Amino acid sequence: MTIDSTKPVIIVVEDEAQIRRFVRLALEVDNCIVHEAETLQRGLIEAGTRHPDLVILDLGLPDGDGVDFIRDLRVWSQIPIIVLSARTEETDKVRALDAGADDYLTKPFGASELVARVRAHLRRRSLNSNEDNSVIEFGNIHIDFRKRIVERAGEALHLTPIEYRLLTYLVSNPDCVLTHRQILKAVWGPSHIEDAHYVRIYMGHLRKKLEENTSQPRHITTESSVGYRFMP
């Protein structure tokens, strides 16, 4: 078997054969190499041997807790992990994200949605490694980290220190779902872990300053009961 080094390698850990099948179909059309694993055990072996660029993990596997898988994987790898889960399982999603997963998809999800997310995370990965991140632009927002300047449509924007820290943290994790807990820890410090309403309030302030339509924001979106996602 010849491995095309330009093609991203993706591991799908999922016990339902049919779901594996369509995920593989969708990703292969998108020029990825897909390896399947039916169990967590198998998944870890595949992850350790295939040099994957991304892992897609179903949280409801019969042979164990997907969160343990994420922790195990995070010990030695920072590759993106996208978890699949059912609706009404918000706590599972939060646990998985807190453990180190980057994103989640709620079943049922479309192939286009999946492919879009996979692409976004692969792109983020290559960006992280290559570019100088001191200046970031998205929409009509321009951020210069070195100068600590945020501009909207060319006009300087006043941000409070917390708002600035919040923005910095969001921007440095594009396309990832960040839980309330993760944000609190990064922006307020470990002593405020339970005060999720602080995040909501300040996120509201930040949005008002950055977004054109706060009820349908383009860059900072809410994931109900889970957290937020920044999309450049």
Place this chain on the structure above:
Amino acid sequence: MADIKDQRPNPDELLEKVQRENEKAQRGKLKLFFGASAGVGKTYGMLAAARQLRAQGVDVVVGVVETHGRKETQAMTEGLEILPLKKISYRGRILKEFDLDGALARKPELIMVDELAHSNVAGSRHPKRWQDVEELLAAGIDVCSTVNVQHLETLNDVVSGITGINVWETIPDRIFESADEVVLVDLPPDELLQRLKEGKVYLPQQAERAIQNFFRKGNLIALRELALRRTADRVDVEMQQYRREKAVTSVWKARESILVCIGSGVGGDRIVRSAARLAGLLAVPWHVIYIETPELQGLPDTKRDKILKTLKMAQDMGAETASLSGNDACETAVDYARQHNLSIVMAGRDHPRPWSPLRRSFADKIGVLAPELDVIQVSREEGDARESFAISPLQQQIDRMEKGWHGYAMATLACIVATLIAAPLHTVFELSNIVMLFLLTVVFVAIRYGRGPAMLASFLGVAAFDFFYVPPRFSFAIGDMQYLLTFMIMLAVGLITGQLTAGLKHQARIATSREARVRALYEMSRDLSGALIPEQIAEICGRFIESQFGGKASIILSNLEDKLKPPIAATAKPPIIDHGIAQWAFDHEEAAGNGTDTLPGSSVLYLPLKAPMRVRGVFAFEPVNPGQLMTPEQRRLLETFARLISIALERIHYVDISQSFAVTMESERLRNSLLSAISHDLRTPLSVLVGLADSMTLTKPPLTGQQMEIASTMRTEAMRMSALVNNLLDMARLQAGEVKLNRQWCLLEEVVESSLRAVSTSLSHYKVSVRLEENLPLLEIDAVLMERVFCNLLENATKYTPENSKIEIGASSADQEVIVWVEDNGPGLPKGKEEEIFKKFERGQKENATPGVGLGLAICRAIVEAHGGSIHAENRSTGGAKFVFTLPKGNPPAIEPEFDSSEGECV
């Protein structure tokens, strides 16, 4: 007679066996070296085995070995670890004894403990060495030990019968029976005698003569036979057990069991041993009872101890024992036999009584009382008999006393006999001695027949003495006034003795009835502990009332509102209950009615059933005769009884509660697992459908326009199906009360935002606007569920309005709540249906082409109400429908304002 039945392995027995084996597995194993007499080489054999095991690497320790200085045996211990003996000082001497604690601390795999039947020095933990061994076994240590045939409890008297030597050191047969392995160490008598001659057998110096007697060839042959046979019996039992386990053939078993009655005599041990042998042979259970009659109550402590020892011995041998009391030993024994389904009664043979040939023996009496029982009489050794188990003469006399005239006739007869006996003596002895004879007669009569006959005997005695012997003879004239004193003394003796007898009898009767009462209470409480419903308690209660009081009784329970329910009749005829009094007794927690201070005119007594937690009801009792309840003893009994009943009632109350709780838990668990199974099973194929339909559109080469449309329709429909399933499951969860709100302080804005994103595909052809009041407070809501509310309302709007309609989401703050609305400018709601649409499976327009099952609004209402708000629908005055719901504001947490020190810095 024998109830024969197929004995396939009974599951209970098998279970018991498994348990026994489990127990055994944890216990150490006992291996016995069994021999006919001293000197056959048991200790040697044991040590040989120990050496062999040690060579195999087993951790063997010698606990105690009596080598008696024999060189061969001594040599065998070499190389083995020997546990030091413990020194115990006893009466100024230091004695060495096996060190049990040392052995337990050392905890070897296997320990050698010689002479199982050995009695420990006073001051040791256990009086017998076999008890030490039991403790070792219990600690999981394997034990090897030695035992001689004469040391077996059941064979003890056989051996002493053969050899004429009593052996005091015995072990209970069960130790022998439960030994895991028995090795017979056999030596022909001739060889043993040879060894004895060579001085190879140890004999204690003092008892040499007796021992020499013991080692006669005849004895040795008999002992050897006993040992062989006992070992063979054991093998047989093992064989039988094997057969039972493997169910090779059906095994037949007679359902006979044995009742052994023992009395105060020394023969008790003998009877028990015979019974043990018989029970062993028949392999049936056996009971040993001692019946305490009023006469036997006065036994000296030494005899009482003896009886208790006999009972203890019986227990050690595996019998069930009981000490009963009753007026008539025969009746009590027969009752016991019937109660416990025992078909054979064993008792010692009564001593022949030449002076009362008409008296029936114990066995005969049993035969008359219970012809269905087999009676076995066990022979007694000379000297045993007088004190044997017999009907107490006193008791019989007491019985007879009640027959009235009989006593007086006997008194008369006794006086005649005394007079006749005195006739020849009169010439030899002085008159003062003759008087003693008459005095004796009075005492005799008083003891046997009580006060009345004793008085008669005094009168008759004095009269006869006066008439026949006091000069002048053959006349009632009294020559000397001193005979008047004689008469007074005789009368006094008669009266006092009679009084004492009567008192004794009375006490015995009281003791018996008290015992019966305690027994009845005990039996009732035992029955009550098994009762599960109030009717059972009432029935048990009725049985007790009938046996102890007679009369009518009912139990009246209370409901949760502390009102009494209809009574449950306990006796066949329930009393007529006045509910007013019953309720009063219940409310005031005091007895009322007959015999109390409250409404004593009533014929029924109402006792509140006070349990530890609360009063459970009232017990109503109507005695046969109204004065019956006045005695404190009866009242006390009744109160104890009521207490037992109330505790039982409380217990079943809590049993009910725990059961219903268990049922609720179980049904909840079932529902949860059903829901999650359904949701998984329905969602997985839907996910696959959505995914596959979607991936079709991505395939290369691209699909044609028509195929593309098909794929996209498939996807849309599958998504809708998924939404439907979600709604159904949400509804099921909400209805089951299973949904626990994950309430957090959230911004409504965020919920609206994520909802709009979730239904963005459906909304793509509508003009959606959001108009939230500035600075809405944080709301304590479950964001995920609230998102469902918005999604359902928005989807509803898209379903019932034409494309390009306007949909507006708004919110404003009111005094205590936040009002939220979703409105459209579509056709509006059908008139008068504004409330109905929130019902399950209810839709605005019946039979139309709009998809859905009408769950959306019902879910919205359930969620909003769970948040403490309300929801309603109305038609807008400008046309279109408006759904309005409220959410309570609560007390939002304070947010510390940020001190913006960096003002201007980030510009």
